[in-house]
Amino acid sequence: xxxxxxxxxxxxxxVVDASGSKSSIECWVPFATAIADxxxxxxxxxxxxxxxxxxxxxxxxxxxxxxDNAPGTPVAGSRIEEKGVFVWRTANGxxxxxxxxxxxxxxxxxxxxxxxxxxxxxxxxVAVTDVDALWCAADGNDITALAKAYQRFNSSTRNQLPxxx
Amino acid sequence: MQQTQPYVRLVWRDASDTLGxxxxxxxxxxxxxxxxxxxxxxxxxxxxxxxxxxxxQDIIYPAFEPLPGEPTGSTPVNMAAVFVFGTATPGxxxxxxxxxxxxxxxxxxxxxxxxxxxxxxxxxxxxIAELTSGAYANPFGYTLTTCEAAFYAVRP
Numbered sequence: 280x281x282x283x284x285x286x287x288x289x290x291x292x293x294v295v296d297a298s299g300s301k302s303s304i305e306c307w308v309p310f311a312t313a314i315a316d317x318x319x320x321x322x323x324x325x326x327x328x329x330x331x332x333x334x335x336x337x338x339x340x341x342x343x344x345x346x347d348n349a350p351g352t353p354v355a356g357s358r359i360e361e362k363g364v365f366v367w368r369t370a371n372g373x374x375x376x377x378x379x380x381x382x383x384x385x386x387x388x389x390x391x392x393x394x395x396x397x398x399x400x401x402x403x404x405v406a407v408t409d410v411d412a413l414w415c416a417a418d419g420n421d422i423t424a425l426a427k428a429y430q431r432f433n434s435s436t437r438n439q440l441p442x443x444x
Numbered sequence: 445m446q447q448t449q450p451y452v453r454l455v456w457r458d459a460s461d462t463l464g465x466x467x468x469x470x471x472x473x474x475x476x477x478x479x480x481x482x483x484x485x486x487x488x489x490x491x492x493x494x495x496x497x498x499x500x501q502d503i504i505y506p507a508f509e510p511l512p513g514e515p516t517g518s519t520p521v522n523m524a525a526v527f528v529f530g531t532a533t534p535g536x537x538x539x540x541x542x543x544x545x546x547x548x549x550x551x552x553x554x555x556x557x558x559x560x561x562x563x564x565x566x567x568x569x570x571x572i573a574e575l576t577s578g579a580y581a582n583p584f585g586y587t588l589t590t591c592e593a594a595f596y597a598v599r600p
Contacts, residue, residue: 415449
């Protein structure tokens with residue numbers, strides 16, 4: 280997975296007009312620009328943009344993107360919709376979750392629960408819950424333990440249907 | 445703008461070329477370089493559990509306006525102005541679309557009246573000056589240096 284960064288990071292302002300329709304304004308900064316500098320620059324640019332548009336700015340995001348120029352080949356028959364749902368306990372007693380798409384069948388028990396004794400699962404639990412790890416819940420609380428993990432099948436969206444039907 | 449929790453979004457692709465996305469929150473105040481470094485072993489750990497492959501990664505710093513004002517006019521967002529910027533490198537341009545551009549910014553006279561943005565107006569000049577200050581670039585990383593054109597265009 281040798282990810283390579285794109286040449287520029289995207290600064291985007293989300294706007295909404297009087298009818299409620301949404302759109303965005305996108306500009307770019309050199310990728311090496313520090314996030315603090317991008318945000319400080321956005322604070323200067325935002326009122327200048329607002330002075331030109333009748334819509335109102337409601338959101339802002341800065342995105343630094345990376346791409347794998349030589350990705351591997353997915354396992355034949357793998358489907359994004361087959362999820363491995365991982366629910367984590369956090370330091371404030373709440374939970375947070377993410378789902379791994381196309382979960383490997385070899386990590387599952389016959390019941391559909393994720394086998395925590397599997398070495399790959401155990402390694403992932405360590406990577407997520409390590410006290411020095413970066414990963415946390417949306418409220419900023421540390422992820423402390425795996426609460427539950429299981430297989431789930433999501434409905435296919437229109438974009439996920441085969442293209443040759 | 446109120447900054448919210450940054451996150452890493454991983455892009456996955458399965459055998460049918462369908463893309464999927466996962467979101468992983470990270471602590472605030474961590475630099476992009478440090479997030480990317482920490483994401484490497486994390487990505488490997490997740491990849492070991494999936495039959496899909498990871499094809500991309502975004503590190504996103506979101507923010508929202510807690511008390512947004514009201515739109516100042518009825519201009520729809522698809523009534524946009526496009527600003528075309530030049531760079532110091534020949535053939536490299538950058539474009540910035542501005543939704544719901546105020547109609548009063550158009551030239552009032554001349555053959556391009558109502559179409560071209562009046563770049564001599566103070567608010568327009570200030571916007572252009574900021575984008576050409578050296579901090580902004582086109583998607584290929586070339587710094588914007590001049591505004592070559594600005595005109596109304598209906599954005600689909």
